[in-house]
Amino acid sequence: MLTEAVLGVVLLVLLLTLVNRRPKGLPPGEWGWPVLGALMPSGVTIEDHLKTLRRKYGDIFTWRMGSRTVVFLNNFQLIKTAFSNPDLQDRPDFYSLDVFTDKVKAGISNANGVHWHNSRRFALRQLKELGMGKSSLMDAIQYEVTCLVDDFMKHTGRPQPIPMSLNVAILNVIWKITADIRYDVDDRKVHEFNDLITELFENFQRGSVIFDMYPWLPSISPPFLTKYLGVDALLESVEKLRVYILQVMGEHEASLNPDKPRDYIDIYLIEMKAQQGNPESTMSKLDLCAQVADLFTAGSETTNQTMRWGLLFLAKYPDVQARVQQQIDDVVPRGTLPSLEDKPKLTQLEAVIHEISRLVSLVPLGLSHAAAADTQLAGFTIPKGTVIIPNQEMCHKEPTYWEKPEEFYPEHFLDSEGKLKPRKKNYLPFSIGRRVCPGEALSRMELYLFLSALLQNFTFSEPEGEPLDLKRNPNALFFNLPKPQNIVITKRA
Template sequence: MLVEAVIVILSLVYLYFTFRKPPGLPPGMWGLPIVGKFPSTSVRFGDQVKALRPRYGDLISWRVGNRLLIFLCNQQLIKRALSKQEFTDRPDFSTFFTYAQGGFHGVIFGNGVKWQIHRRFVLRHLRNLGMGKSKVELDIQEEAVHLVEDFKKHTDKDETVPMSLGVAVFNVIWKMVAGTRFRMDDQRAHDLVSMVWSINDTFQGPVTLFNFFPWLENWSPKWLKEKLGLKDLQDLSGELFSIAKEYVKLHEDKHEPNKEGDLIDQYLSAMKEEENEDSILSVKELLVVVLDLFVAGLETTSSTLRWAILYLAKYPEIQRRVQREIDNVLPRGTKPQYQDRAKLPYFEAVLNEVNRISSLVPLGVPHMASQDTQLEGYIIPKGAVLLPHLECSHKDPELWEKPDQFYPEHFLDAEGKFVPREGLMPFAVGRRVCLGESLARVEIVVFLAALLQNFTFIAPEGEPLSTENDPKEFSLNSPKPYRITIRERKSEVEK
């Protein structure tokens, strides 16, 4: 009896010291030992955090399981926090490790010196390959031509947005990474696009439980891992990893050192030059970098374009106004260019409003405190997960006249000129700002302008379009699948 009593006392002492609230923590939700305070599954996590702002302010702590989450709910606070070196790391989430093949690899979920070297390498060589220059814009324009031709095959039908939209976006980054592209109707390309969309869906499901309870993965039986989606994430990331390996192997077989080529060629050349025991460059790192580029490069841009088509179909008067502006600036048959946006203020306002209202990554990509760090007078303990609540800024009533409405006039002055707004952060900010931002901006402008030159998007009769977000979505606001009617525009200018 005495032994049992001692075990109980020691267990209680362990729970107290392990799960007691650290001093100096921002106010928020602490919850019970071990489990913390679980968010509701019927309301988006981000919306639950927004509801706490009147009570706790813009810096909110919330413990879920073994993880302490710190939400940054103010534009200036987000910028200050994410500029700190101490908040640069990614957390050791189970889903991140599964995707990145068991470690802090690549440019999305990598950490430390290895991440810094790979980020600099990728950014430098993507720029060398044309990112931010006219060369890559020519490739985007060519993909836009193929995209328009494929959309013509889908006119006057009630169906989902054609898969070619994803293929066009994928081709742009894949040509830079692997030196090749796919036809719009290539089934393998469709399968790749579907896998990327599926892996992002899996990231947001019950598999996130493994992130909040790090011990759960080692103790879970196989059937539980399957039920919670960890097996699906392993299978999907493994399949995409195998595809990356296939293309890297093809490059290795025909590689010529110091030959200018795509990003894979350049990485292999750099590996050869730095071939020693201490080299950070490796085939495994290259494989995860390739995986990162076609997952991140495809999902965010294609989802933004699908949101844009959805909102334009839902608000036909806005779509007509955009088309009139495009028709007046770009005669039919003229290929849109990124620089044209300077003459298309309403079009640019619409694009920015799509980014604001959809808030594609509402809670940003998680960061982690690498050491105890002061922020706004509070102590953010080592290991805490920081979530920049971008949607709070995007829908802050103090920053936006109509925060919950699709209102392009947010980005127009009294004379109808485009005006950028500081509260918009679609590509995040700080040390880990999206490295493909310049590429994504060009793609969105060129692809959407080309589509609006040639087509009108209409809600199917009797099927009202919904722009509501899915409550289960934690990290990505992808539009729910929707049906659309694509109508080809025949006249040169439609008033």
């Protein structure tokens, strides 16, 4: 018995050693223990730990996180090179992402290979046709802008949170494109949908990340563990969103006129029917549901949070706000909303929008990629399946590139004459390469039209005795979100 026990222990050790063997050619870094990987020191934030690893190993390093081999890229050129490589374009099989599509790689954001190429091509073409970045969509956004200004008028003169109407206005833009739907600011349905999106983001950041790092864990986890880790709450939120979108899709199917498509869902349904029988088609109702979910989760909440950061920064820096307002007044007649035609002349506002995105780094570690095949990068071997993480925040705060990396300094994007500089390196809030955000033009359009109109009509300031705290909300693990706090809205004369 003793001999068998010892032999069993020896075999287990040998097995773990074999499984934990570090592949040859990997970038330097932390490998750690079998199964557990390299654990992060207690009491240290991931941001500080990554800085330590960069100082120790350089701009490209490996961190074995659980059972995953993860390579971090910490400068602009490395990220640009990697994300232009066809073999580094997959999304990893993360549990927290795959639950959106029943563990099938579908949609715009999470698909791979041919499916991703098809979905991205369709999305870019249709978003462009529906007006993304064009004046044809500007009228719809400016209607939301007008309603937003009218609602902000009801919230002037007292300290309070940024009004909920901002969320509604941004959601309405996405609803207009996807389903030709619009909600009034007091409509209960849009408030419920906003709560659902917020709940989904909150649950996404909880314990399911453990399942991402230990992909074998979901199959053996007892119910009490999935509940404790917050996985059950994530699954419930995902199902609520799926049911909501499927209901809208069903309504579209029932009223569909192939000769007069109204929106993104109509166009997809028509094209899906036309593609029936095509063996190369990847279109399905599951994929459409995933694409609509992508448009809302990536297209509404990111713009909403960037807007909120913007209003807080402008309230904290009244001199910057005054310069932006003065330029708006010089270019746009009062009583007329700023338009896309005015954009080239509103350089102060454009610089502010760029600087907010740089300093905040809303998604500090970007969206993860995965190696679809063994690949060479910067002289190292990246094995198939390796997770690639771009440290976008480190690029945005690189002291050798940015004059004042830790400060709010819109002059980073302006020349000595106050003109907007050409697009800068080390600036990638929408990622870069083959999987650059397909909604970038829409997001920039919304940020410009909403912020310009609000600053034309209002001044934002700190409440007396309540200084604004521009540090990120510590409860948001994977996103740099602002802390909930009050602001004062004052109508401009």
